[in-house]
Amino acid sequence: MIHRRLVTLLLLALAMTAFAVEARAQDARLEAARKEGKVVWYTSLALTSSEKVAKLFEAAYPGIKVEVHRTGSQRILQRMMQELQANIKNVDVVHTSDAGHYVLLKDKKLLMRYTPAGVDEFAAGFKDKDGYHYGLRATVNVIAYNTKAIPAAEAPRTWKDLTDPKWRGRLVTAHPGYSGVIATHVLALVHLHGWDYFKALAQNKPMLVQSAVDPSGVVASGERPVAVDGGDYTFYQVKKKGNPIEIVYPKEGVPLVVSPSAITAFAPHPNAAKLFTDFIFSRDVQQVLADTEGLYSGHPKVTYPPDKPRLSDLKLLSVDPEELEKRNEEIKTRFVELFGA
Structure with a gap:
């Protein structure tokens, strides 16, 4: 019994010593950071x-x-x-x-x-x-639309819906030459639908912006009522502020961006x-x-x-970082060839 108590006390002492050492290390780092x-x-x-x-x-x-x-x-x-x-x-x-x-x-x-x-x-x-x-952090690329301009029954629900000629001149897209979210999105959809999807999308003459953050403002203002991409978190923030935006998570999959x-x-x-x-x-x-x-x-x-879907509830389209690095220039070059900017 005495031996067991001694062992317990020894383990407690060691734990307290380790905690004290860690605390001193943290204090030293904080002091160094302040300097x-x-x-x-x-x-x-x-x-x-x-x-x-x-x-x-x-x-x-x-x-x-x-x-x-x-x-x-x-x-x-x-x-x-x-x-x-x-x-x-x-x-x-x-x-x-x-x-x-x-x-x-x-x-x-x-x-x-x-x-x-x-x-x-x-x-x-x-x-x-x-x-x-x-x-x-992580986000997923989504479709979003202005609810004042487009009734829910007419809104696009899939990525290929965006290639319908009725959307010509009504779309906005961000650019993979600026945005990592969009570079990831493009590669994921090339895997899903091939470059033919982007060729068809380009026929609808989407407005080009830079950041994956930008489409949310364009859609909220009604300048272009449909975003073909963009991180869902940006649309979520804009919607929370009372703007007329609805987010669509296509069932065939959403590109995951970690x-x-x-x-x-x-x-x-x-x-x-x-x-x-x-x-x-x-x-x-x-x-x-x-x-x-x-x-x-x-x-x-x-x-x-x-009001946020869980990642486990979505079909996620992931891309391999090594492939993304190898194909980054191809993605940017092909996008410019198709969309003209």
Whole structure:
């Protein structure tokens, strides 16, 4: 009995020691991050959403600023590579919606291996097996329409419905040369319907915009009443504000876009970058992204608003990041050939 008590006390002491060591390590990182003063975040997350995350972090960690640089996924990669060619090492945390980027960046040894706290619980599709990047968020590409302009009975319900000549001059699409969400969408639908689908879609002369965020505003205004693509979270946000938008999740499948985040190998503020990465992958922040932004999470404990379909209820069209990287130029070139921009 005495021996058993001694063992129990020893185990308790070891646990308390380990906890104290971890607490000291966290305190040391926080102090180091405060000395660095800021974290530079290149992100494709919609500006209102990324600024919200930045403000939450700054409130949690006074004295550490988040410098948000928001643009499209393809522009982020282009900027990062151009800066490195000029020996400019500016970005700490890079987040885009083109998973192929992370194949390239990892191959070039431009990412730091870092596992955010708690991310082991995330779904397999949100984790790099080598520990260099993790899915910060996910969305699916959808169809959306303006309910004042189009009765529900006449709205498109499938991807091929969008090729009907009755939609000529009434559509809007984002561009894979700017948006990683749309590059993923194009590849997924090429797998589903081939390039012939996009040839037919181009005949309807859709309005071209840049970001996957942009179609929601165009549809809400009625300028073009139907979006042929775009992340569902952007339409969800606009609809929540009272705009006349309805979202359609085609039953033949919706392209799933898991958007990775990583710390750069050359991060000028590495401690702040690690602290920020732990923060954005925490259950609390992941829940905020689900509740207020309409995004999906790899965290198993995140819950969703009742008016959002669960990923498990949708037929998901996934693409391989390595194929996306290999075919990125083909996707952009063919799109320009077909749509003329």
